[in-house]
Amino acid sequence: MMDAQQDQDGAAGERSLLLVDDDRAFVTRLARAFETRGYPVRAATSVAEGLDAVKHEAPALAVVDMRLEDGNGLQIIEALRAARPDACIVVLTGYGNIATAVTAVKLGAIDYLAKPADVDEIVAALTREGAAPAEPPQNPMSADRVRWEHIQRVYEMCERNVSETARRLSMHRRTLQRILAKRAPR
CATH class of the missing domain: 3.40.50.2300 (Response regulator)
Structure with a gap:
């Protein structure tokens, strides 16, 4: 026992x-x-x-x-x-x-x-055993999703300040606002 x-x-x-x-x-x-x-x-x-x-x-x-x-x-x-x-x-x-x-x-x-x-x-x-290589992802993120994730990260880093996020991304503020208002792409 x-x-x-x-x-x-x-x-x-x-x-x-x-x-x-x-x-x-x-x-x-x-x-x-x-x-x-x-x-x-x-x-x-x-x-x-x-x-x-x-x-x-x-x-x-x-x-x-x-x-x-x-x-x-x-x-x-x-x-x-x-x-x-x-x-x-x-x-x-x-x-x-x-x-x-x-x-x-x-x-x-x-x-x-x-x-x-x-x-x-x-x-x-x-x-994973030893130095076995990592498997590539079955469903990699689309380019649109990667872009959206990056914008969201920068937006959070800027404490949700649209103007500062737009400046860091070299993007017009209104364009950024439209992107942020949309749902995440798949």
Whole structure:
């Protein structure tokens, strides 16, 4: 009986997961989805909470957002890699670019996924064997959707200020307003 319990605890320890994202609704949904797949989950919504979770008990797996309200997800990657060198870390972000992807991988992330990513994609990234190449997406976003996502990101970065967003995108303010009023393309 005790050996079975220890085996379960050992397996649970190897599946321990830390989720760090400042979008509370998203991290709650993601935590629920991972828990139903049998992962013991600890969620954090800031760099400080994420670092505290790593200090308390370094998880085997982590999904870390790049941009957080109080800092950068790279800080959590560094701390987790120092506390547990064998941890599998996936960076999940809506602000993807090559420079941050390279930095995240150099610091120890095993994959870099752009939002929106579903739980199956994240699980596949976390459980991919060794240096197996990532599968190309089945349904890549259309060019219109990528453009719309970029505009939305810049709009949020500008704290929903239309004039500032239009200036940063080198776009006429009225054109931007029309784009923002429409639904997201598929």
